[in-house]
Amino acid sequence: MFDSLKKKLGGIPKSDSEKKLTKSELEAKVIESLVESDTSFETAEEVWKRMQPALEGKSKKLAPGDYTGILRNAISGIFEVQKGVMDITAVDKKPYVILFLGINGTGKTTTIAKVAKLLKDHGKRVVIAASDTFRAGAIEQISIWGEKLGITVIKHQHGSDPSAVAYDAISHAVARKLDYVLIDTAGRMQTNKNLIEEMKKIRRVSKPDHTIAVIDAIAGQDAINQARTFMQEVSFDSIIVTKLDTDAKGGSMITMAAEIKKPILYVCTGQEPDDIMPFSSEWFLDRILPK
Ligand SMILES: Nc1nc2c(ncn2[C@@H]2O[C@H](COP(=O)(O)OP(=O)(O)OP(=O)(O)O)[C@@H](O)[C@H]2O)c(=O)[nH]1
Ligand SMILES: [Mg+2]
Structure with a gap:
């Protein structure tokens, strides 16, 4: 790594x-x-x-x-x-709504499965909103994860309003006194402008307690530019960096800290549900500049 x-x-x-x-x-x-x-x-x-x-x-x-x-x-x-990093596994509010953003293919859906499992392992009750209604196969992908992990996925038809799915998932969580709602979103729409508008709408409707940008470590400077756009247009609270198990060079993590100025909550190191861990700068520094 x-x-x-x-x-x-x-x-x-x-x-x-x-x-x-x-x-x-x-x-x-x-x-x-x-x-x-x-x-x-x-x-x-x-x-x-x-x-x-x-x-x-x-x-x-x-x-x-x-x-x-x-x-x-x-x-x-x-x-x-x-x-400024917070422990999302220990929060007071119920349900605690977490919105996941990121451009296509960064690993949002897989990361949601990982976070859902992590929360479940902490004894939390979780529901997932399949709010990527745009990409063919997206609803099925998150539903398969839900089945594997024993976590309910709230879904509507392909092409339906993503905000309505998020709203339903939150209502479901409130009615059943669940602990967390994790909202999956699309990474691609007809245009980037549509994507940003959609994200703004989901944010308005779901009023998330925490918004996470999922950024892929391989994309380098591109990833930073994407995060900056999301930051300016939609805003988010923290970052999860994916694909550290690939040949990602790692320098983009320093840029994220310096230029995006949002804490990195977790890093992901593979495609399986347990391939996620909390990030610490000491851990990173020990890897790039061993003492
Ligand atoms: N090696 C590796 N692959 C990952 C990691 N996270 C996600 N992937 C893979 O990256 C690909 C895209 O992941 P998705 O979770 O579908 O990404 P997404 O952001 O939801 O994509 P869209 O829904 O198209 O926007 C899949 O093949 C995942 O298995 C990771 O940490 N390491
Ligand atoms: Mg996805």
Whole structure:
């Protein structure tokens, strides 16, 4: 996982004593390593900027490991946004409504199955709203997950109003005093504008307690741009990053923290219901810059 980022950052000399670099050579190495691993140029510059106070205070001689230590601290500072992360498995409100957004194929439906199982494993009672009524096969896909996991899926006909499905699922949860409503949504409509309008409508009708953007780690800068559009148009509270088990380079996670400024709630590492885990910046840093 994150091999590219780890290899490139590992290529940065550990200290002056290992190999002397001028400040501009070090700058080039740091920025190049990050950008080649899918971090945006702006965020790579931000990392470099955050390294400055520690570099300026030091004499030419740095102890082994110092460059990587300084780099680690700089990236860790960017992940400060994680302090705002909440535990969605322990909430007071009932039913707690969670809306999932994201463009097509990022893994929304699979992630909902994973979150539903996670909540069920915590003893919570969950209902899923099959509000992707647009894509052929979408209702069937989430229904199959519901059957496998023993979780009710509220569904209407293909092509029906997604907001009405969400509304029904919430009514179902209220009537049965269920703990959670998870709303699956379409990732594609006739146009992107329609998609955004649909999301706004579902948000208005379902009044979610928490909105999650599902972002795929392989899409790199594209994923960031998509998240930014959702952020501006619909707004969301946190992020779930999928497909970390693929050859995702990982740098886009640093960009997400720096530019989207929303906490990453979970990361997904496969196609099975248990392939999900809470995200922590320490876990990420240990993978890309082992101490
Ligand atoms: N390797 C891997 N594959 C994943 C992961 N999450 C989802 N997938 C796969 O990605 C593909 C798309 O997943 P979906 O859950 O259907 O994505 P979606 O966002 O709901 O797609 P639309 O409904 O078309 O918008 C499926 O083949 C999933 O099995 C993950 O963490 N790792
Ligand atoms: Mg889907």
